[in-house]
Amino acid sequence: MSTILLTGFAPFNQETINPSWEVVRRFDDQKIQASHTVKVAELACEFGTSITQLQQLLELHQPEFVICVGQAGGRPDLSIERVAINVDDARIPDNGGAQPIDQAIVEDGPAAYFSSLPIKAIVQALRTQGIPASVSQTAGTYVCNHIFYGLMHYADTHPGIKRAGFVHIPYLPDQACHHPGSASMSLETLESAFRLLLETCLLQNQDIRLSAGTIC
Template structure:
């Protein structure tokens, strides 16, 4: 049985709920066949998130690591590349706002996901759930964790694969009614994530198809 580490974030700022963590818990409760999923909640801070992720990787010894974050996008948004910069648009949960700081000094400018991202997105779409490929995880804590994960896998855990996925708001969250951001029921999000994990666990290689990215 393959072991999967699935992380989500704690609530951020005024929110009391984070769908990334809620969805991760649902997948842990009902994992895809043949997978053992451990869900871990990360702090939404620049200082604490990567150490917490590293500890979780070492504790669970997973074959596959997928980190989740919240974004005002339509559905399952699978990230392609993490960049080595923190350029925060606002304060994290510790009140920090790094600007133009490297995540890993002297580290590579970027890392690519080692998930079969197009294959995963296609599988989710075939199930009737919206999925997309994204070329930017931003420069807030989500990208920070994504880059930290890929650097960890490159330098300390080469036998493992991993990547990052943004999930949407849920319909009841304040931002949906206040700002009109897209939403998806968390049960649907969790089902899309199960498809991603099952697909990634079963396939090392990606499919070679054109896929225009919007973000």
């Protein structure tokens, strides 16, 4: 049986929970399509450390599919990330106190990597079930983009990983009530969304053509 690795992050920036870990942890050892077992892990919200942890998990589990998940407070939907860029530029310190500015994630690495998930098919599948979703053109320059780039750099040299990518999710309602005007999504909806997302990744051999770009 093949393995899917899902990762979330520890809370950061004075939050007491991180929705990425709260939803990911619900999938530990679950079966998807009777052919894949899910393994989960919580990553430190720290530059450098998170990539080291991820690489250890990849060596341990030898997954076929890998999806890293992170919190994007203020976004109203599941943001299926298209591209990771080779730069750390932190607006705030990470949980270890590091605040890199204009630093390459991998020296002499490519400027960017594209997700290998069927991102548009995922968006269509989620919307069909009434779950807000969109293709995102930026994963930011904080630890989420850092781990996304680190994942894709690893996958680029390890052909056993068939698909890999990153998904940003909104606040949970308990968090949003402390951020007036911010969107939120329930844990139950997020769980349904990720089950459908994983099933789509397994069933969709090629992505679909769907207009999902932005003007600016």
